[in-house]
Amino acid sequence: MRLCEHPLSSYAQKIKIALREKGVTFTAEVPDSFGTGRSDTPFAAANPRTEVPVLIDGDVTIFESTVILEYIEERWPEPPLLPRDPAARAFARLTEDVCDTQYEAVNWGFGEVLWFRRATGALADQLRARAAGQTRTLQAWLEQRLGAAVWFGGDDFGWADAAAAPMVNRSVHYGLGPEPGTPLARWHARIRERPSVAATFAEFDVAAAEMAAASDLYTSGGRRREYRDHRLEWMVKSGGIEVVLAGLRDGNIRFPWPEG
Structure with missing residues (x-):
């Protein structure tokens, strides 16, 4: 495997x-x-x-x-990550979809500024502010779905928790985590203690610490960041069209397959 x-x-x-x-x-x-x-x-x-x-x-x-x-x-059906009830399964899949599209795009865009220095000055401030506001909106949506439950699936850790965990944790890494004491912050604290998540987050922390040193590869053209669907949408709607144009000019961004 x-x-x-x-x-x-x-x-x-x-x-x-x-x-x-x-x-x-x-x-x-x-x-x-x-x-x-x-x-x-x-x-x-x-x-x-x-x-x-x-x-x-x-x-x-x-x-x-x-x-x-x-x-x-x-x-590997055991232990199950999806609940048996069709409505609950749809709830989990919808949570994953929003995390994989809207939330990932915001985190990715913030990283373009923080790690890869795609924007500086007023434009960087604008993109960071947009990302911070959108993050609050997404976290409020997740918190509403979590409600008073221990996990997004209720009493059992599941599909939606696995999908949301990396998104919320990256926001925390960026200093955009949920407000202390809120249900989502308490959920994040619980999930960090789960062995499967703790091991995964530890690997993230090691890689994140090394990202600043590797970022030059992505601005020199040695590596190219992928501006796919929702990511491109985020950059444009948040005011970063100049970032896209500069990446095209410098040849250090790419679009999904098939290119050309």
Whole structure:
């Protein structure tokens, strides 16, 4: 069992949490060509989008984090991450979808400024402010869904918790975490103590500490950040069209497969 991933990827973190919850042994590896967008590598053969995560289970190769999560749930049904009730299952999947699209885009955009210095001065201040406001909106939405429950699935840790954990934790890393004492902050404190999540977050912390040193690769063109769907939308609607144009000019951003 191999997992092509990057410790900073919220999508990969979700998968590692799920595998660890189910006690599945796996080897995690960062592809050598990660971030290059090259199409002539074993990684591209496994996933033409050249995105992580990619799960390789013997002869089976799967990409796209939600499809991987579904495969894990069906391949190793115990302990279940999805509840049995159809409405509760839909609740979990909707929570994941918002986390994977709207929330991930905000976190990604904030990282473009913090780690990769795509904007400076007034533009950087504007993008950070937009991200902070949007983060509060998303956390309020998550808190409403959590309610008074211990986990998003009620009494049992589940699918929605695995999906939301990397998103909220990255906000905390950015200094945009939920207000202390709120239900979402207490949920984050609980989830950090869970072994599957604690191991995944520890890997994130190590990679995040090294990101400043690696950021030059992504501005020099040695690596290219992927401006996919909701991420591109976030940058444009938040006032960062200049960032996109500069990336196109300098050749240090890319768009999803197929390019050209």
